[in-house]
Amino acid sequence: GLSHGNFIGTLSVYRDPRYLNVSNDVTVSVIPFFHIYGFVTHISAVFCTLKVVLMKKLESELFLRAIKNYKCTRLFLVPTLLQYFVKSSKVNADVLSSVKFIHITAAALGKTIYQAVLQKFKHITVMQMYGATETGGSCTVQKVTDNTNSIGYLVPNIICKVVNPNTNRTLRPFQYGELYFKGTNVMKGYYKNPTETCNAIDSDGFYHTGDVGYYNENGQFFIMGRIKDI
Secondary structure, eight states, X not given: OOOHHHHHHHHHHTTOTTSOOOTTOEEEEOSOTTSHHHHHHHHHHHHSOOEEEEOSSOOHHHHHHHHHHTTOOEEEEOHHHHHHHXXXXXXXXXTTTTOOEEEEOSXXXXXXXXXXXHHHOTTOEEEEEXXXXXXXXXXXXXXXXXXXXSOBEEOTTEEEEEEOTTTOOBOOTTOOEEEEEEXXXXXXXXXXXXXXXXXXXXXXXXXXXXXXXXXXXXXXEEEEEEGGGO
């Protein structure tokens, strides 16, 4: 289960000027409430005075019209939606003229799409985030000044180690391994399921994500995919 403290830790990133700082911004939301991404985005409306325009369902033309009419300044999307923005002739710089930031999570963003967005919408900053339901949302967030295809830097009060899943050895920069996270955002455990909790969180309190990634000498993290898929 996720605690009140877990969410406070996550939401603090949403008003941190080094990361999101969504205070007084406007977003049009199509991310479902039941997903941790959507849940955190929506409650940040209260915590961070983010204005959220809700849509019952995703209809592309209505979505684009709402972005323009409500002068949306930030969008919280998934890679498939961003891909639509790149490929559709209906989505242009005029439609997104008020948008300053697009935040991406829920799946890895390919380098090709990332570069295509920067080319098509030169006035928009794309910022990737990485997290899971078990971590209450974001563990890493790109900074505004980061123009790489990374998933960003560790958020405050979170630590990470990259581990070789076969040897349990902690790895160094540029070495691929499973991402382990520990900190104020990480859940207490799965509700009434101690077996799965022990499988997910080790004795040192690190949550095992099942995702493969690495970090560089600057502390930027990069995601490669799921262990089972690599």
